Amino acid sequence: MKKKKRGMAIVASSVLAMSLLGFSTSVHTSASTQTVSKNYLIAYSQSLPKNYLAEIKNAGGEVVRAMPEVGGVEVRSTNPNFLSQLKSSGTIVAANSERAYKLENGNPEGADGQPVDLQKDADGTYWSSQWDIRHLTNEGKSFAIESGGKRNAGGVTHKAVVGVIDSGIDAGHPDLKANFLGGKNFVPKGGYYGDVPEEKGDSSNVTDTNGHGTHVAGSIAGNGKIKGVGPDLGIRAYRIFDASGSAPTSPIVAAILQAANDGVDVINMSIGGFDSLKYYFEGTRYSDIADLLLWKRAVQYAVNKNVTVVASAGNDSLNYADKKSLTDYLNVNYGDENLVFSGVTVDVPGGVPGVITVSSSNKWSTNQLAFYSNYGNSFIDVAAPGGDNGPAYAQTGDLNQRDFTFRALSTWPRYLAPYFTMQKNYGYAYLHGTSMAAPKVAGIAGVIKAAHPEYTPAQVQALIEKTALDYGKVGHDELFGSGEANAYNALTGK
The missing domain is CATH 3.40.50.200 (Peptidase S8/S53 domain)
Structure with missing residues (x-):
């Protein structure tokens, strides 16, 4: 988890800095509901499997960015159980909520x-x-x-x-x-x-x-x-x-x-x-x-x-x-x-x-x-x-x-x-x-x-x-x- 004030000023010393925001989320509202959307990172075992799009969609996610060179995918989902549903796949090595840096x-x-x-x-x-x-x-x-x-x-x-x-x-x-x-x-x-x-x-x-x-x-x-x-x-x-x-x-x-x-x-x-x-x-x-x-x-x-x-x-x-x-x-x-x-x-x-x-x-x-x-x-x-x-x-x-x-x-x-x-x-x-x-x-x-x-x-x-x-x-x-x-x-x- 990238933590806040990575490179941040010490005692107002004004060192340019990287800091961590919390979970990467956005909130979408309608007249009757409020939906919290989270971003996730998924690392597959090697390359992206042929069915990765369907797998992510079935778990309630939407692909934001695919990185086939490293078998990685960034996903956005409003499903609070997205990770638990997704981890049933045998080709996924790791998946977690994505972090965000702040300069x-x-x-x-x-x-x-x-x-x-x-x-x-x-x-x-x-x-x-x-x-x-x-x-x-x-x-x-x-x-x-x-x-x-x-x-x-x-x-x-x-x-x-x-x-x-x-x-x-x-x-x-x-x-x-x-x-x-x-x-x-x-x-x-x-x-x-x-x-x-x-x-x-x-x-x-x-x-x-x-x-x-x-x-x-x-x-x-x-x-x-x-x-x-x-x-x-x-x-x-x-x-x-x-x-x-x-x-x-x-x-x-x-x-x-x-x-x-x-x-x-x-x-x-x-x-x-x-x-x-x-x-x-x-x-x-x-x-x-x-x-x-x-x-x-x-x-x-x-x-x-x-x-x-x-x-x-x-x-x-x-x-x-x-x-x-x-x-x-x-x-x-x-x-x-x-x-x-x-x-x-x-x-x-x-x-x-x-x-x-x-x-x-x-x-x-x-x-x-x-x-x-x-x-x-x-x-x-x-x-x-x-x-x-x-x-x-x-x-x-x-x-x-x-x-x-x-x-x-x-x-x-x-x-x-x-x-x-x-x-x-x-x-x-x-x-x-x-x-x-x-x-x-x-x-x-x-x-x-x-x-x-x-x-x-x-x-x-x-x-x-x-x-x-x-x-x-x-x-x-x-x-x-x-x-x-x-x-x-x-x-x-x-």
């Missing part, structure tokens, strides 16, 4: 009302303010080795493409438009539950209504006033969040499959949450096994198509290796007398095999992660600069001691209101979170693939880990994994 931007109140007045460099860029990109590219020297593509009179020939599964991208942003290669919108008309009228269901509309995806894209392939890790990498947008900031599991899985089928080289998912393998709601036992199975199958499908998959570790300050603490965390923060978590908790997609999971380092320490970052042995593969509020805040916890310039600077949709960290610089924003760390590693994977198109995902990951800066304890550790990923080192083999 949040933190709380811009109080001390967060002091924005940065960012000044341009002499060349009209913000390069001097990009401490993170400057660091991992060795002051831009890696660009000369591999930028991700070749520029010509007609634009850019992209040697590698990164799929951004997120809230969309501002395709016309001057720092992104040369590298934008289209994408797909998975949000249906009316949003996922019919309560977002501004959603028109246009599959080609990947307009970023939140800002998160545009910021991520800039860290990967920005090329203008700010630079990404690979300024000539191609980027494709797979929009999974509706205008309310919600997305259930199935469109995320579908987006992974679509990106893999489109032939991207790398997938970035600055998203995540928790699946619980056993919990009780109003005394009835449930699990999220179907969700977890489809996550695993989708990632493996992508890897089998030679796609490197990168995900953020999350911003809950949790030690993922301490399984009991994860379950306790869910109960303390989200459980009550009606909802009790008692089983193993799994982070998705960060805890899924085949994913490069990224923790967040900062500007000022080689021994401490950003205060919000999750960590854990056998969970973190590498770290990357995601930023934080600076050393003064880390030492005091005083909101008034925050310095936004220690966060990560990147692109922001020009048509949205300026993010609170920067009120005078339209189109750019300082954000922090593991959401900002993961795309740095996705960008590194992208330039590696551009330089070595023959590399498999395992080889890409091995090179990133081998050439990472050994921060924290010597060797692999629970905070930084193999170390802080570095583009210049990866391209030079150092």
Whole structure:
């Protein structure tokens, strides 16, 4: 069960976040009745059986989305006994109520009302303010080795493409438009539950209504006033969040499959949450096994198509290796007398095999992660600069001691209101979170693939880990994994 505030702000720190809504439901009313409709996920043993449509219909369900590549189906039903009637099928491995993520931007109140007045460099860029990109590219020297593509009179020939599964991208942003290669919108008309009228269901509309995806894209392939890790990498947008900031599991899985089928080289998912393998709601036992199975199958499908998959570790300050603490965390923060978590908790997609999971380092320490970052042995593969509020805040916890310039600077949709960290610089924003760390590693994977198109995902990951800066304890550790990923080192083999 993906739990609320996955990546959420801690003490109003405004870390961009994923959080869990409850059961995915919608209510349809008539003059005499009120019908509650729930969404479910079904994982079949292998492929979809020939009779799956009839089987679901007979149990009182309607197929919302079929995912034949992974034997999965999303279903909507008003039948309160849908699951019990459906489970009589011998070809179903798991079925459960579907969960929904919600993307949040933190709380811009109080001390967060002091924005940065960012000044341009002499060349009209913000390069001097990009401490993170400057660091991992060795002051831009890696660009000369591999930028991700070749520029010509007609634009850019992209040697590698990164799929951004997120809230969309501002395709016309001057720092992104040369590298934008289209994408797909998975949000249906009316949003996922019919309560977002501004959603028109246009599959080609990947307009970023939140800002998160545009910021991520800039860290990967920005090329203008700010630079990404690979300024000539191609980027494709797979929009999974509706205008309310919600997305259930199935469109995320579908987006992974679509990106893999489109032939991207790398997938970035600055998203995540928790699946619980056993919990009780109003005394009835449930699990999220179907969700977890489809996550695993989708990632493996992508890897089998030679796609490197990168995900953020999350911003809950949790030690993922301490399984009991994860379950306790869910109960303390989200459980009550009606909802009790008692089983193993799994982070998705960060805890899924085949994913490069990224923790967040900062500007000022080689021994401490950003205060919000999750960590854990056998969970973190590498770290990357995601930023934080600076050393003064880390030492005091005083909101008034925050310095936004220690966060990560990147692109922001020009048509949205300026993010609170920067009120005078339209189109750019300082954000922090593991959401900002993961795309740095996705960008590194992208330039590696551009330089070595023959590399498999395992080889890409091995090179990133081998050439990472050994921060924290010597060797692999629970905070930084193999170390802080570095583009210049990866391209030079150092």
